[in-house]
Amino acid sequence: MCLCTERYKGFQILQVVVQRRARNRKGQRGRTPTPVFIGKQIPEGSFTPDSSSTGEPVALDGAELEALRLVDLEGLSQEEAGTKMGVSRGTVWRLLQEARRKIATALSEGRRIDIKPE
Numbered sequence: 590m591c592l593c594t595e596r597y598k599g600f601q602i603l604q605v606v607v608q609r610r611a612r613n614r615k616g617q618r619g620r621t622p623t624p625v626f627i628g629k630q631i632p633e634g635s636f637t638p639d640s641s642s643t644g645e646p647v648a649l650d651g652a653e654l655e656a657l658r659l660v661d662l663e664g665l666s667q668e669e670a671g672t673k674m675g676v677s678r679g680t681v682w683r684l685l686q687e688a689r690r691k692i693a694t695a696l697s698e699g700r701r702i703d704i705k706p707e
Contacts, residue, residue, distance in 0.1 A: 638701040646701040653688035654704060658679050 638646075654675070658672035661680070671681045695702045 590597045638695075638699055642699045644698050644700045646703045647695040648703050648705050649688060649691055651704070651706040653684045653691070655689045656684035657692075660685060 655674060656670055659665045659673060660667060665673070666676045667681045667685070671678045674681065692702065694700065
C-alpha cells in the first residue's frame with residue numbers, strides 16, 4: 590500500500606472524529622434539525638379551552654378516540670388497529686383523519702373537546 594493512501598485514510602478518520610466532537614459539543618447527534626416554519630404566533634403554556642370562544646365544542650366519538658389511542662399511543666399499524674377494533678384498515682384511516690382534524694380544530698380555535706362514547 591502506498592504511503593499517500595495511508596495518510597489519506599488517516600486524514601479521513603481524523604476529519605470524522607473532529608466533526609463528531611463538534612456536533613456533540615452542540616448537544617446534537619445526527620443531522621442538524623431543519624427549522625420548521627410556523628405561520629402563527631404560538632403562546633407558551635398549557636392548553637385550557639378559551640372561555641370566551643363562541644365556537645361549539647368539538648365532539649370526539651369513542652371509535653375515533655380508540656383509533657387514535659391504538660395507532661398514536663400504542664404504536665400499532667392501521668392494519669393491526671383495525672384487527673383489534675374489528676374494522677377495516679380504511680375505516681381506521683378515516684377515523685384517524687377525522688379525530689386528528691377535530692383535535693387540531695379544538696387546539697387552534699381554543700374550543701372544548703367532548704368525548705362521546707357510543
